[in-house]
Every structure is written in structure tokens, then in C-alpha cells.
């Protein structure tokens with residue numbers, strides 16, 4: 536019987552059990568090595584084509600296929616899937632993803648001064664679950680999270696974070712603007728309420744409200760707690776090393 540189950544590169548399903556496909560597993564390891572060494576997703580894709588590495592199903596490798604491999608936590612092993620990549624290699628790759636995103640965000644901020652105005656939302660977003668104000672955080676990009684959740688953890692209040700970019704985009708939409716405008720925002724909006732996950736209510740100073748929704752970006756990586764800890768530790772070590780290098 537043909538399985539409709541999505542194929543996972545590096546494995547094949549035999550009698551209901553995933554087994555490693557050695558040739559593909561080798562490509563997965565190679566992809567991680569290239570990436571950790573500093574190659575981009577596109578250049579890795581080109582390299583794999585030059586080397587005639589087998590793909591999942593299409594004729595050629597694309598940068599999306601490479602990035603899907605890099606962002607697939609399954610390769611460090613799960614109860615179902617045997618391990619192909621060490622946690623160390625996986626962590627190094629995730630650290631690079633975060634640092635690259637950080638660099639891109641900084642470059643954007645320098646290029647486009649409008650991007651560096653996360654301030655207008657400060658104190659104006661309220662959590663509909665616990666009524667606390669949202670606070671600004673940074674995890675490679677600016678995000679806003681419920682203050683209670685930040686101080687006391689997910690058990691105290693568990694609501695979704697929202698990225699600053701999404702917030703600006705949705706605010707512009709609510710205000711009927713093509714691009715976010717801080718001045719118009721302050722003139723018109725009293726506050727923003729997030730009553731439940733993925734719902735935003737803009738409360739205007741004249742009393743009317745606009746309710747809208749948002750979706751978390753497709754393809755965002757959701758890691759297990761253990762992997763998240765490993766990544767965060769590696770990031771901290773990395774920053775500590777940089778600080779040391781800068782101060783000497």
C-alpha cells in the first residue's frame with residue numbers, strides 16, 4: 536500500500552519503521568557541515584547539484600530544500616527516527632540561523648529608519664487573558680510578549696507572542712495606511728488588546744475598534760525544550776566570547 540505519509544529526507548519507511556538511507560543521511564551531514572562552515576543555503580544547493588547528490592523528489596536542490604534540512608530537528612533523533620546529526624552540530628547551525636537573522640535585522644534598521652520604531656507600542660498592548668501589558672523582547676527580531684508570561688512563566692499566562700513587524704503591518708492595515716506611520720498611530724489609536732491567540736483589537740481614541748487576526752509565520756522552527764536550551768546556551772557562550780574579544 537502506498538503511503539501518503541510525507542517522506543522525510545534521509546529516511547525510508549519499511550514495515551512501519553523508519554530506517555536511515557545511508558546515501559541521503561550522508562548528504563544531510565554534508566549540508567550541516569557546509570552550513571556551519573559558513574556557506575549560504577543557495578551555495579550549498581549549487582554545490583549539492585554539482586556533486587549530483589540525490590534530492591527528495593525534484594530534479595535539483597533549492598535553497599528552500601537546504602533550509603528545510605537545516606531547520607529539521609528530527610535529524611537529532613526522535614523516538615521514531617534514528618539520529619543522523621549530533622545535537623552539537625544541530626545547535627551550531629541554529630545559532631548561525633539566529634545570528635544571521637540578527638545581522639539582517641540590523642542591516643534593515645540601518646537601511647530603513649522606519650523599521651527602528653518599535654517604541655510606539657510600548658505600554659499600549661494589553662493581554663486579554665491577564666490584563667498585563669506586553670513587553671518588548673528580542674530573539675533575532677523584535678517580538679512582544681505578555682508581561683505576566685515573561686515574569687512568571689507560561690503557567691501564569693500562556694498567550695502567543697507577536698512580532699513587531701506583524702504588529703506594524705496590522706496597525707497600518709487598521710489605520711488604512713500602506714505603511715506604518717507612527718504619527719498617525721499615536722493620533723488615532725488608544726491601545727491594542729490581544730484577547731486570545733492570534734486576535735488583535737485596535738481600540739481607537741474615538742471609541743471604535745477594529746478586530747483583526749494574524750498568523751505566526753509559516754515555517755517557524757518549533758524546537759523541543761532540550762534543543763531550545765542547547766541553542767540558548769550556545770548563543771550565550773558565543774556572545775560571551777565576542778564580548779571578551781571586544782574588550783581585550
Ligand SMILES: [Zn+2]
Nearest residue numbers: 662665681692
Ligand atoms: Zn497575559
